[in-house]
Amino acid sequence: MLELYATSPRADEPSPTHYRERALEVARWAEASACRGLLIFTDHHAGDPWALGQFLLERTERLVPLVAAQPVYMHPFTAARLVSTMSFLYGRPVDLNLVTGGHPDHLRALGCRLDHDERYDQLVEYGRIITALLVDQEPMSHAGRHYDMPEALLRPALPADLMPRIFVAGASEACHRAARELGVVRLTYPRALSEYEPGSSALAGAGIRVGIIARDTGEEAWRVAHERCPKDPVAERLARIASRSTDSHWYRRLQADAETRLSTDDCYWLYPLRSGREYCPYLVGSHAEVARTFARYLDMGITTLILQAPRAEADIRNAEIAVRLAESLRSVATPAGGPAAESVPVGSTDGR
Numbered sequence: 001m002l003e004l005y006a007t008s009p010r011a012d013e014p015s016p017t018h019y020r021e022r023a024l025e026v027a028r029w030a031e032a033s034a035c036r037g038l039l040i041f042t043d044h045h046a047g048d049p050w051a052l053g054q055f056l057l058e059r060t061e062r063l064v065p066l067v068a069a070q071p072v073y074m075h076p077f078t079a080a081r082l083v084s085t086m087s088f089l090y091g092r093p094v095d096l097n098l099v100t101g102g103h104p105d106h107l108r109a110l111g112c113r114l115d116h117d118e119r120y121d122q123l124v125e126y127g128r129i130i131t132a133l134l135v136d137q138e139p140m141s142h143a144g145r146h147y148d149m150p151e152a153l154l155r156p157a158l159p160a161d162l163m164p165r166i167f168v169a170g171a172s173e174a175c176h177r178a179a180r181e182l183g184v185v186r187l188t189y190p191r192a193l194s195e196y197e198p199g200s201s202a203l204a205g206a207g208i209r210v211g212i213i214a215r216d217t218g219e220e221a222w223r224v225a226h227e228r229c230p231k232d233p234v235a236e237r238l239a240r241i242a243s244r245s246t247d248s249h250w251y252r253r254l255q256a257d258a259e260t261r262l263s264t265d266d267c268y269w270l271y272p273l274r275s276g277r278e279y280c281p282y283l284v285g286s287h288a289e290v291a292r293t294f295a296r297y298l299d300m301g302i303t304t305l306i307l308q309a310p311r312a313e314a315d316i317r318n319a320e321i322a323v324r325l326a327e328s329l330r331s332v333a334t335p336a337g338g339p340a341a342e343s344v345p346v347g348s349t350d351g352r
Contacts, residue, residue: 002298002327003165005066006030006316007039007209007309008056011047020055027056027063029313033320037064037095039209039306042073044106050082057090066095066167066306071119071126072112076147079126080133080154087162095165096130097187098123098178103246116249120174122146127166127182134158167207167304171250185304189250189280191257192268193296200300207304208297211272211282212319214290225284228311229272239276254281266293280308287318291325298330 009026011019030038038056040049053065069079083094100119101107107114114122125144132140133154142149166184168175179186187207196202213228215221243255258274267285272278283290305323310316 002302002323003207003304004033004035004320004323005037005039005304005306006033006035007041007306008052009309010045023052023056024059026309027060029310029316031060031063033316034324035063035307035316037066039066039097040068041097042068042070042099043101043103044109050086053094054086057086057092057094062092064093064095066097066165068097068099068169069126069130070099070101071122071146072101072107072110076126076129077133077149077152077154080130083130083134083164084154084156084158087158087164088156091162093162093164095167097167097169098127098182098184099169116172117174120170120172120178123168124178124181127168127178127184131166131182134163170248171253175249187304187306189254190297191254191281192261192270193266193293195257196300202300203297204301206302207306208302209280209306209308211278211280211308212290212294212322213282213284213315214287214318214322215314216286218284218286218289221284221286221290225269225282229275229277231271232275232277235275235277239274242276251279266296268293278308282308283322287322287325290319290322291329294323294326295329298326 006026006029009019009022027038040052042049049065049067053067056063056065079096083096086094100116100123101112112119122145125142125146129142129147129149132142133152136154137157139151139153140149141151166182167187168179168182168184169187170178171188175186175188185205185207187209188203190203190208190210213221213225215224240255240259243252246252254270254273258270261270267283267289269282269284272282273280283293285293307316307319310319
């Protein structure tokens with residue numbers, strides 16, 4: 001069955017009190033749905049994800065934080081110890097999203113001069129050390145290019161039923177290789193269905209992150225979408241400039257797609273990314289329209305869905321309806337790569 005997470009909102013509320021209320025509100029919406037947990041990302045413009053993860057653990061009943069962990073910010077022993085300690089205190093797993101960072105200026109500010117692929121090599125070491133520390137009951141040793149740890153022992157030991165689910169984020173071949181070597185799920189951002197060959201296995205075993213705005217009708221969904229993200233040529237220019245200063249493969253690729261993709265076939269909408277308001281694609285339409293599109297991604301073998309931070313409780317509730325409908329459609333769909341659920345009507349969204 002598809003594993004579902006939502007995303008915690010960015011810390012851009014007008015005050016700490018408002019942000020705490022907003023983050024907790026989204027966490028409780030996610031907890032009331034079928035979501036396992038909440039992705040908490042990290043970069044130079046975000047607060048510490050571990051602090052927010054603990055804040056949410058203290059105030060929810062079953063929600064699992066999916067914490068972004070980056071080597072430049074934290075030693076692997078510290079990351080493993082935080083997972084072990086937080087799980088011990090709250091009796092819940094703390095999942096990990098291993099990331100390398102995509103802003104060269106941010107990395108240089110902290111003395112990291114590794115290139116793109118070298119950072120994924122480091123991430124493999126990082127993930128292996130964390131896993132070994134959490135699994136081994138005896139001291140472990142590691143001698144690698146980036147870390148040297150003779151006889152490291154983690155306490156408190158982590159019970160087997162609280163082991164985290166671990167992901168690696170990215171779209172490059174280096175990320176594919178890192179996910180294979182670590183034996184974990186790769187998280188990425190999907191392109192439009194038309195960009196994949198029929199029967200493509202490009203997303204087999206992967207997780208994807210998208211926003212979903214689904215409502216009873218396509219017209220209602222697009223009204224909400226355009227109210228939240230109206231046309232803004234100035235923002236588009238700024239986002240285009242920002243894309244030139246990153247070595248993130250997925251972001252540059254989707255920005256290039258957004259520049260040339262003017263229609264929204266299959267409910268797929270890139271304008272929020274094109275204008276820099278969001279950093280993922282969206283699926284917009286009626287429940288049936290979104291379900292038909294999402295079923296095709298399911299046919300490509302995805303295992304995990306991370307929903308963009310909802311603006312309202314209706315977002316996550318309606319997204320769940322569409323996703324579960326997509327799962328049911330697969331039982332009557334043609335084999336993977338073929339047209340799925342042709343009986344579901346799809347309205348035209350050209351020009352949006």
